Amino acid sequence: MRPFRARRTTAAVGSAALAATMLLTACSSGTAGSKDNAGGDGKVTLTIDLFGTFGFKETGLYDEYMAAHPNITIKQTDTQDEGQYWQALQTKLAGGGGLADIQGLEVGRIASVVQKQADKFADLKTLGLGGVNDDLVPWKGAAVRTADGKVLGAGTDIGPEAICFRTDLFKAAGLPTDRTELAAKWSSWDGYLALGKQYVTKAAGGSAPEGNKWTDSAAGMFTAEVGQEKVRYADESGKPVYDKSPAVQTAWANSTKLVADGLSAKLPQWTPEWNKAFSTGKFATLSCPAWMIGYIKGQAGEAFAGKWDIAAGPGKTGNWGGSYLAIPRSSKHQKEAAELIKWLNAKEQQAKLFTKQGSFPSSTGAQAAIKTVKDPYFNNAPIGEIFSESAANMPAQVLGTDDGVIGKAFTDALGEVERTGTAPATAWQHALDNIKKASGN
Template structure:
């Protein structure tokens, strides 16, 4: 949730052709997609990216049982990088919008600072009464400078490392999560352990899935990454970003990466094939791993704390209501219910999305996950959330991440030099920022 999210984190639902077709249909229609028949029955549409987990956890069905006049229809785009441009087209064209739209944390500043006129102020429905349910940072990120509330928080993305304990054992590495946390106390330690793994595992399995994933873990530990508190873009002058870049480039050049583009079909297949032994694991990644690796992989995965001494955050999302919905009040009622503590607890227990609701965080502290070798995920991700920095977010946060990770992909898959790839990243950011 990563995230991306989040993030980044989903099952593919719309290919490029289908997405293009949907956009054409959207631009030709002024409808929000909601319908109400003469008996007062309402269909509420939800547009998301990735796997938020609401459907998978049975929450839609539960809500429909509680509200017999409501039917919920979800559409989801696998990659947030495809979802966001499509949403912009729909916001500009005035048609094809869902009653509820997911917003990744890396985009929320764009909504509050540039697009607040395109979304409902949830204060009008009583949202401000929920302020104490969230941390100050989570609430503030979705609030405009004049106090309008643009969305309610779903999850956050406290980070850890997910690893294949069976592959570790074969390579002669320790498998105990506490021992591993000591052995990879720093990122240099993590890479050195990867070299030990690589020496035993051979060419068919690599230490990590991609250096883009590694980069996002490291930079997620920073309070200031791409923007400073004044809103100035500083990514290319930030020593922390440069350090994360250099560490990721080193991992690529040392052959520790499986060179898999995240969210690609090959990456999805690799969760069960043993092509990589570790992966950056914000809490929302747990559900993704389960979906890709399948039930047969139960007990082969485990979770350990992040190197570096502090945890980071990768992903997390909000639910917002575009203006123009003919059922805004019903949509808000659903948003409020989906983000309430009981539902966020269920999502974590079934899908791994770590709650942003403070009441839910307290309720999941003792949760363990049998799939991940009975790892104490409630405690582990709870501590990670406590130590994660309150990040400074900018309008183009997600765009900067995308351009940098794309450039790192050139390094690991094409052998592009670090300086040349960084130049490509800078050009990409310049084009995205405009």
């Protein structure tokens, strides 16, 4: 899922909306002794609070589990924007109430949880899940293990990257649509920008929709590009290096060039305007981690099946997003929650999620099972092959405690460049100032 997805962090939300979301989540969690959870008939309601689209509900996994466990009822709440979700989660963790039995955690937050909030979550080893991450790519399980050996979460998906593109818009602009040819043309980010300049020139004189641009936003490109590097925001000792990181500086330069060349549709991700643009033709390409497949289908709908396709992206690698499931210590149903997590994260279910939803498995067993998967919605694109290659080349990224804060500050600053005309150097300084203000580093 997901998506640093909102999934990943860019939509601004009013205080009233946030308060309403928190109230709804708190009321639905049932952890304060609701009738659903406190019955003496052996029936248990498990609450799950997530962000973005994990796919459990959409692919029928909850229904499958409840059919096999008639004493269990699963109730999910979700928030599309991960930044809003994280803020609400922090409020609930501080207050000790309103938490669900299972909470989703984004990979960009996991170092903060492990180093600062380990006392808030159950050690899965004590619930029989000590080996829940054993089948995963090694870095996935290592990231959620504390210094004293506690296991605070179970890994779900990872986010290998590609490029999703609109074949109909490419044809209208006279560009090739063969995914192998395109992957060669944009084998680097320089190549991606160069083809984008060709596209907007040709689209302006062709039959592409008015206002059509190469991609949705500078934020999307920036997040995808920094996701290709091992060291981004912190070094291996945990020291923040975001202000002088070559990965960040290069991604910033490329993303601001994208804006200067008129290639960005300037759409803030995870907003209604962005969602609508999946079917209106406001952009022709999208930095596309695997979990974005399900999101595109949900926003564009069946009318656009076959108009979207997927090709390997620049460098044929990168990781954007990925998540964990954790159990707050306040949960009254930790045993049942652990059993559900174990089942949801088994390789069989991870393979189903990719086949039906596009969430790429962190389970190596599931990865082996999905390499030949194709997706009819995306012109029968060999998504198993494309994303497996990206995952195989994926660096084991260094995760810092403030990755979420830092990533949001930079993408927000790129939004300033796009939508208010702020000079890149000024926006860069705004990002640094906001990071220091939010994190103290």
